[in-house]
Every structure is written in structure tokens, then in C-alpha cells.
Amino acid sequence: xxxxxxxxxxxxxxxxxxxxxxxxVELDLTTGPDTFASTSVVRFSAQPGSATFxxxxxPSVEEIVLNGRALDxxxxxxxxxxxxDGLETDNELKVRATCAYSHTGEGLHRFVDPxxxxxxxxxxxEVPDARRVFADFEQPDLKATFRFTVTAPQxxxxxxxxxxxxxxxxxxxxxxxxxxxxxxxxxxxTALVAxxxxxxxxxxxxxxxxxxxxxxxxxxxxxxxxxxxEILDVTKKGFDYFQQLFDLPYPFPKYDQLFVPxxxxxxxxxxxxxxxxxxYIFRSKVTEAAYERRAETxxxxxAHMWFGDLVTMEWWNDLWLNESFATYASVRCQVHATRWxxxxxxxxxxxxxxxxxxxxxxxxxxxxxxxxxxxxxYVNFDGITYAKGASVLKQLVAYVGDDxxxxxxxxxxxxxxxxxxxxxxxxGALEEASGRDLGAWSKSWLETAGPxxxxxxxxxxxxxxxxxxxxxxxxxxxxxTLRPHRVxxxxxxxxxxxxxxxHRIELDVDGASTAVPELVGVAQPDLVLLNDDDLSxxxxxxxxxxxxxxxxxxxxxxxxxxRALSWVATWDMVRNAELPARDYVAxxxxxxxxxxxxxxxxxxxxxxKAAIELYxxxxxxxxxxxxxxxxxxxQLLAAHPGSDVQLAWARALAAVARSTEHLDLLSGxxxxxxxIDGLVVDTELxxxxxxxxxxxxxxxxxQITAEEERDPTAAGKRHAASARAAIPTVEAKAAAWASMxxxxxxxxxxxxxxVLGFRQADQRDLLAPYADKYFAKVADLWATRTPHMxxxxxxxxxxxxxxxxxxxxxxxxxxxxxxxxxxxxLRRLLLEQRDGTQRTLRGEALDAAARG
Ligand SMILES: [Zn+2]
Numbered sequence: 001x002x003x004x005x006x007x008x009x010x011x012x013x014x015x016x017x018x019x020x021x022x023x024x025v026e027l028d029l030t031t032g033p034d035t036f037a038s039t040s041v042v043r044f045s046a047q048p049g050s051a052t053f054x055x056x057x058x059p060s061v062e063e064i065v066l067n068g069r070a071l072d073x074x075x076x077x078x079x080x081x082x083x084x085d086g087l088e089t090d091n092e093l094k095v096r097a098t099c100a101y102s103h104t105g106e107g108l109h110r111f112v113d114p115x116x117x118x119x120x121x122x123x124x125x126e127v128p129d130a131r132r133v134f135a136d137f138e139q140p141d142l143k144a145t146f147r148f149t150v151t152a153p154q155x156x157x158x159x160x161x162x163x164x165x166x167x168x169x170x171x172x173x174x175x176x177x178x179x180x181x182x183x184x185x186x187x188x189x190t191a192l193v194a195x196x197x198x199x200x201x202x203x204x205x206x207x208x209x210x211x212x213x214x215x216x217x218x219x220x221x222x223x224x225x226x227x228x229x230e231i232l233d234v235t236k237k238g239f240d241y242f243q244q245l246f247d248l249p250y251p252f253p254k255y256d257q258l259f260v261p262x263x264x265x266x267x268x269x270x271x272x273x274x275x276x277x278x279x280y281i282f283r284s285k286v287t288e289a290a291y292e293r294r295a296e297t298x299x300x301x302x303a304h305m306w307f308g309d310l311v312t313m314e315w316w317n318d319l320w321l322n323e324s325f326a327t328y329a330s331v332r333c334q335v336h337a338t339r340w341x342x343x344x345x346x347x348x349x350x351x352x353x354x355x356x357x358x359x360x361x362x363x364x365x366x367x368x369x370x371x372x373x374x375x376x377x378y379v380n381f382d383g384i385t386y387a388k389g390a391s392v393l394k395q396l397v398a399y400v401g402d403d404x405x406x407x408x409x410x411x412x413x414x415x416x417x418x419x420x421x422x423x424x425x426x427x428g429a430l431e432e433a434s435g436r437d438l439g440a441w442s443k444s445w446l447e448t449a450g451p452x453x454x455x456x457x458x459x460x461x462x463x464x465x466x467x468x469x470x471x472x473x474x475x476x477x478x479x480x481t482l483r484p485h486r487v488x489x490x491x492x493x494x495x496x497x498x499x500x501x502x503h504r505i506e507l508d509v510d511g512a513s514t515a516v517p518e519l520v521g522v523a524q525p526d527l528v529l530l531n532d533d534d535l536s537x538x539x540x541x542x543x544x545x546x547x548x549x550x551x552x553x554x555x556x557x558x559x560x561x562x563r564a565l566s567w568v569a570t571w572d573m574v575r576n577a578e579l580p581a582r583d584y585v586a587x588x589x590x591x592x593x594x595x596x597x598x599x600x601x602x603x604x605x606x607x608x609k610a611a612i613e614l615y616x617x618x619x620x621x622x623x624x625x626x627x628x629x630x631x632x633x634x635q636l637l638a639a640h641p642g643s644d645v646q647l648a649w650a651r652a653l654a655a656v657a658r659s660t661e662h663l664d665l666l667s668g669x670x671x672x673x674x675x676i677d678g679l680v681v682d683t684e685l686x687x688x689x690x691x692x693x694x695x696x697x698x699x700x701x702x703q704i705t706a707e708e709e710r711d712p713t714a715a716g717k718r719h720a721a722s723a724r725a726a727i728p729t730v731e732a733k734a735a736a737w738a739s740m741x742x743x744x745x746x747x748x749x750x751x752x753x754x755v756l757g758f759r760q761a762d763q764r765d766l767l768a769p770y771a772d773k774y775f776a777k778v779a780d781l782w783a784t785r786t787p788h789m790x791x792x793x794x795x796x797x798x799x800x801x802x803x804x805x806x807x808x809x810x811x812x813x814x815x816x817x818x819x820x821x822x823x824x825x826l827r828r829l830l831l832e833q834r835d836g837t838q839r840t841l842r843g844e845a846l847d848a849a850a851r852g
Contacts, residue, residue: 641678
């Protein structure tokens with residue numbers, strides 16, 4: 001029984017049989033709050049006499065007509081498929097159905113604003129969810145033109161891939177929007193956004209005078225917070241940069257960016273109609289790091305207009321190429337065309353940390369992943385697909401040279417515009433441009449899994465100079481590939497102006513051991529940094545003297561990138577039980593005050609919290625948390641009034657506050673009886689403070705309700721639900737659990753908020769009974785929830801705070817069930833979580849041994 005799955009073989013067979021020319025999709029959004037009417041007319045050619053199927057996920061199907069022949073829906077529609085046989089050379093399929101709005105962010109999501117009753121609808125179709133809105137052939141290589149005709153309340157704003165037409169009133173409060181046909185695109189990047197939106201319009205004018213109409217929109221109740229000018233400014237810089245880099249004009253007739261509620265991902269590259277999560281509209285003060293990441297997302301989606309939308313992967317096994325390219329191109333654009341010229345530091349801090357962590361999981365896979373079916377794709381939007389792929393692409397640019405890379409890319413876009421490609425098409429274009437054979441490179445970097453680890457090994461002569469220096473390379477036992485790495489080695493010494501690089505050597509590291517004769521005779525520096533400048537994708541380790549230097553002086557680096565690389569490596573050491581959690585906390589305390597990059601500082605704050613909660617010896621946890629909270633408090637008081645650093649420390653303190661002194665401070669800030677100069681206790685910070693007070697038993701239900709009345713927005717309601725789930729009582733935990741597990745009523749974003757509230761590190765006793773409940777329920781949750789919701793629950797409710805061998809054993813028992821109860825994607829998630837528990841067990845043991 002196929003259910004809602006689709007295998008690669010089925011897709012390939014269908015692409016062999018069919019060529020789709022056009023869709024005419026009519027949607028009526030005025031038929032009710034739960035469902036809408038959908039009519040899809042698909043014109044396609046086929047091999048005469050052949051049979052295939054169309055896709056549709058709908059509560060009911062009223063009419064199916066193939067080439068004028070009425071088919072009985074009861075006979076041909078099952079398991080989300082419409083069986084089609086007796087195909088002719090040219091075919092017309094008409095399907096009239098009643099489709100359902102979703103509350104899970106998949107298909108056509110419907111949201112009602114609690115502030116003004118305004119309705120927001122948006123589509124999210126990646127991976128296979130256009131079929132929840134209209135009957136189609138749901139696979140990326142069956143491109144077609146799409147003509148949408150939509151009936152909706154006449155005062156709504158509508159957006160789709162084509163420019164919004166003038167609505168035609170029907171005289172009864174409704175109107176019809178007839179969108180012009182699109183170019184030939186894939187189903188997963190078609191889109192519709194409709195409802196009570198506030199819109200800001202603008203035009204991008206390129207150097208050659210061509211104009212692209214643009215719009216930015218958000219719910220009306222967020223209008224006052226929508227900083228459209230900044231968003232449009234970043235977008236225009238992206239247009240300038242990408243059009244020049246790709247030497248190809250923007251391929252679509254307009255560019256709309258829509259900030260939509262209850263959105264699962266960061267954003268989605270629908271052709272000319274990009275959707276973003278609403279958290280990117282800042283209704284309270286955020287740090288510069290949030291603006292930087294938003295710009296990264298804006299530029300990532302814009303890059304997809306060429307790479308992904310104009311030229312599209314044939315099947316989901318090349319999802320990585322799509323995502324890696326957009327990630328790489330976005331950071332490159334940030335560095336060259338925006339105020340975030342240090343974006344490679346953020347890339348090292350965020351993307352590479354993600355990639356190294358993902359690459360050490362038992363589920364790690366080659367960048368070029370085997371994607372057998374849709375279920376494989378759902379769980380593959382991971383750190384390999386986005387972050388390792390982007391790291392390796394960056395390295396490929398260094399390998400073939402920037403000029404050859406750009407020239408190959410331009411050829412690739414021209415050659416394959418409006419078509420579908422495989423990895424070999426891009427590599428072929430790069431080989432032509434560079435004259436280099438990329439076969440070996442592809443084999444070692446794209447077709448094998450697991451990270452390499454580089455270590456310095458040396459001897460010293462009597463004068464303290466190196467008498468030998470080698471770089472060793474290791475690989476995990478399960479993924480033993482050693483690779484060629486182009487790396488820089490940096491030698492750093494303490495100077496009055498800080499920790500300064502005195503030598504830089506660039507070389508090729510290959511095999512298990514690579515000698516570095518250039519360093520023989522050079523005096524041992526205070527610190528040796530392998531993979532300096534972050535040229536390669538490799539975990540690094542330090543010698544003893546370098547570790548000592550870091551502990552005393554990590555804050556003294558004159559540049560942000562080597563400091564970030566050192567932070568990334570030391571966090572990786574904590575996660576691998578090579579550095580005790582308490583030493584890491586001490587390291588961060590020594591260096592954090594001089595960390596100049598706000599994004600890096602905020603990562604460190606999160607990592608220290610995780611180090612204490614997950615990797616510290618249980619006997620030291622309280623002490624560690626108290627030490628960290630005291631430090632956060634001191635930094636909060638010392639920070640420049642009104643600065644990002646001040647806000648970051650206020651949040652960090654609120655995340656861990658436990659003592660009466662600190663909780664009194666949170667209460668006082670919330671009540672307004674205490675102030676810190678320059679710290680504005682705005683809406684979001686109020687919820688952060690209240691959440692912690694609720695989690696520590698200091699904010700009763702009544703106080704949460706009062707705050708909800710003060711902030712009666714959708715975000716306020718989610719924060720309140722999260723705070724209620726955090727209350728440290730048996731009853732509150734039971735209620736939260738029931739709302740998540742026994743019911744499927746919570747919309748996606750609220751479910752996420754309750755998961756986060758439920759999981760409190762200092763409530764292990766209250767949470768312990770839920771470990772068994774989790775394992776009793778996990779297979780049912782997987783079987784009965786949509787892919788996104790199931791994944792959220794399986795990962796979010798896993799008892800990661802119960803650091804005991806019995807949890808590892810419980811996973812093993814769960815995995816030993818009938819395989820139909822634990823299909824491959826669920827197995828993958830459970831194995832990843834099990835690995836997390838084993839890491840925390842090892843980390844705790846190391847930290848316990850380090851005591852004293
Ligand atoms: Zn993307």
C-alpha cells in the first residue's frame with residue numbers, strides 16, 4: 001500500500017511516460033473554514049495505451065474526467081492516488097475535489113489572528129504537498145505552466161507566482177483573481193498566499209534599467225513591526241549581486257516576500273513568491289545577529305530563484321545541491337554586498353557546528369544521499385544537506401578557482417534554464433571551465449560520509465623550536481575515508497595587542513600523516529591553529545600548550561574567525577567527552593567578555609547551558625549552573641546600557657536563573673520595581689522572564705493569564721501555552737503531555753511552544769515518568785501524525801534529560817519491534833537520539849572524573 005509515499009522508481013517511470021504541459025487550477029476559498037473547493041485541469045502527453053496515476057490528498061473527490069470519460073472516484077481514487085489508464089497521446093485530466101485547510105504548515109495552512117479576526121492562508125508545498133491543494137503529478141522533473149484562478153473575499157490580498165491581477169468582484173462580497181500562467185516550473189515551488197495582509201510595494205531597478213516589482217507583506221496586526229525598508233534594501237543588494245555573478249537576469253516577472261504565521265521552516269523559495277516565518281518580523285528588540293541571519297535567509301531564497309527554481313533537481317537526491325548552493329551563495333553575497341562582511345565567521349560558528357555534529361551521528365550519510373522515496377526526504381533537511389554541503393562547495397570554489405567556478409556556473413544556468421539537472425550537469429560545467437577532473441574530488445567529498453579530524457604532532461629542540469611537525473588525519477571507524485585537505489596552519493603569540501598570528505603556512509594535507517617541514521626550526525608559539533581561515537571541512541584539535549593558551553586568552557584573538565574556529569573545536573570536544581563540561585564553562589567565562597561577535601556570544605551562551613544540563617556530572621550541575629548564572633548576572637550589570645550584549649546577557653540569565661536573588665531580579669524587572677539602565681523590558685523579554693518564573697514555580701497560572709491579556713496576540717498565546725507547560729507540578733506536566741500526545745488539535749507552532757515548555761532541565765524528577773510513556777507512544781505518533789508533526793514530537797519529547805543507560809536500552813527495545821511499526825525514518829530519528837544519550841553518558845563520566 002503506497003499510502004502517501006512515492007518512490008524514486010515510480011517517479012522515474014512516470015517521467016518516462018509523461019510530459020506535462022499545463023495546469024489550470026481553480027480554488028474557491030469562500031466555501032467554509034475547514035475546506036475549500038479545488039478544480040484541477042491537467043494537460044499532458046503520454047505513451048498511447050499506457051497507465052499511470054495522479055496525486056491528490058483530499059477528504060473527498062467529486063468528479064474525475066479523463067479525456068471526456070468520467071471515472072468513478074470510488075473506483076480510481078485510493079491511497080492519495082488517482083489511477084489513470086488508457087492514456088492517449090494528448091490527454092486532459094479534470095479533477096474536482098474538496099480539500100482541507102491544514103494547521104500543520106503542510107499544504108494550504110489557515111490561521112485566524114486572535115487580535116483582529118483576520119485570516120491568513122499560505123501554501124507550503126515542499127516536499128510533496130501541492131497535492132493537498134490540487135490534483136497533480138507531484139515530482140520536481142514534471143514541470144508545467146500553472147494558471148491559478150482564485151475566488152476569495154474581495155477585500156483580501158492575494159499573491160501567487162504570477163503578478164497579482166486586478167480582482168473581479170462577484171457582487172456578493174467575493175471576487176475572482178485570474179492569475180496569468182507561469183513559466184514552466186515544478187509543483188513544489190508553486191504558491192498561493194491570501195488573506196488580510198498588510199502590503200508594502202516597491203520596485204527593484206537594475207543597472208540596465210529593467211524593473212522587477214516587489215512586495216513585502218505580513219499580517220495586519222504585525223504591520224507596525226514590519227521593517228520593510230531594511231528587508232527590501234537587503235533584497236535589492238542581492239538582486240544586484242546575483243544578477244552580476246550569474247550573468248543572467250532574474251527569471252521571474254516579480255518578487256514578493258510574505259511573512260506568514262505558524263510556519264515550519266525558515267522560508268521557502270516559491271518562484272517569485274517567497275514565504276518566511278513570522279519570527280523574522282521583530283516585535284521586540286533583537287540583537288544584530290538576528291538581522292544578520294534574516295538577511296542570510298532572504299539572500300538564500302533569492303539565490304534559489306536561479307538555483308532550484310529556474311534550474312531544478314531531477315529528484316530529491318540532489319536536494320543537498322539545491323540547499324548547499326543557496327547557503328553558500330547567500331553568505332558569499334552577505335560578505336561582498338552587505339554590511340555583514342564577517343558572515344564567514346557566522347558560517348563557521350553556525351553552519352559548520354551544525355555540520356560537524358550531524359556528521360558524527362550514526363545516521364550520517366554522504367552529501368549525495370540515497371533518497372529512495374519521499375519518506376527519506378522528510379528527514380533529510382539536515383546538517384549534511386545544508387551545512388556540510390555548503391562547506392564542501394566553498395572548498396570546491398577554492399579547488400577549481402573562483403573564476404572557473406563562476407564561469408562554469410554561468411554555463412550551467414544558460415544550458416539548463418527551465419529544465420532539470422543532476423549533480424553531473426554542474427560538475428561537467430565546472431570541469432569544462434576549470435579543465436580539472438572532478439571525479440576524484442566528488443568521490444572523496446560527496447560520496448563518502450563522516451568528518452576527518454586533524455591534530456598537530458611535533459617534537460621540540462632544546463631551544464623550544466620545532467624539530468619536527470606533522471599533521472595527523474583520522475576518520476571515524478565506520479567511515480574510514482581520509483581525504484585531501486587544503487589547509488592553512490596559523491601560529492599565534494600573545495602580544496600587547498592580543499593573540500596575533502605570526503606565521504601562516506598553507507599546504508595540502510593528505511593521508512594519515514603529513515609532514516610540515518616549513519615549521520622545523522620555528523619557535524613553538526603560544527597557539528597552533530589547524531585549518532586556520534576555515535579553508536577545509538575538518539574537525540581540529542589542539543596541543544596542550546595551545547589549550548592552556550585558549551583557557552587564559554581565547555578572548556584575546558585580534559580577529560573573530562580564529563576565535564570562532566577555536567570555540568567550534570572546543571564545543572566539539574565537549575560533545576565528544578574530550579573536554580570536561582566544567583572546563584568548557586571556565587573557558588567561556590574567561591573569554592566571553594571579550595567576544596566581539598554577538599552571534600558567537602549567543603551561541604556560547606546556549607552551548608554553556610547545554611554543557612551544564614547535558615554533559616556535566618550530576619553532582620556538579622547545581623554548582624555549575626550557579627557559577628554560570630552569577631557570571632551572566634555580572635555581565636548583564638557590566639554591559640553597555642541599551643547594547644545587544646546587555647540584551648543577550650539578560651536572556652542568558654533568564655534561561656538559567658535559579659537562586660532567590662536572581663529570580664527576585666527577574667520578578668522585579670517584570671513588575672517594573674527594578675530597572676537596569678538601558679534594558680528595555682519589552683514584550684518578548686517580558687515573556688522570557690515570565691517563562692523562567694513559571695518554570696521555577698514563581699509565576700502562578702493567574703500571572704500567565706494576566707500576561708496573555710496584556711499581549712493577546714498569536715505569539716502571546718503561544719508563550720502562555722509554553723509557560724503553562726513549564727510549571728513544575730505533576731498536574732501541569734500531565735496537562736501539557738495530554739495536549740501534545742492524546743490530542744492532535746494543537747497547531748504546529750503551538751505544539752512546538754508546548755514541547756519547549758514541557759522540557760525543563762531542572763525538572764528531571766517530574767519528567768522521569770514520561771520516558772516510559774514516550775516509548776509506549778512513539779510508534780503510534782509516527783503512524784498517525786503528518787510528517788512534520790511526527791518529527792517534532794519524536795525529537796521534542798525524547799527523554800534526553802534522563803541520562804541513564806535504561807533510555808538507551810528502551811530505544812533498542814523500540815527498534816526491535818515489527819519493522820512496519822518503526823519504518824526507516826523513525827528508526828533514523830531514534831538512533832540519532834540514542835546517540836545523544838550515549839554522548840551525554842560519556843560526557844557526564846568525563847566531567848565526574850575531572851572533579852577536584
Ligand atoms: Zn533553501
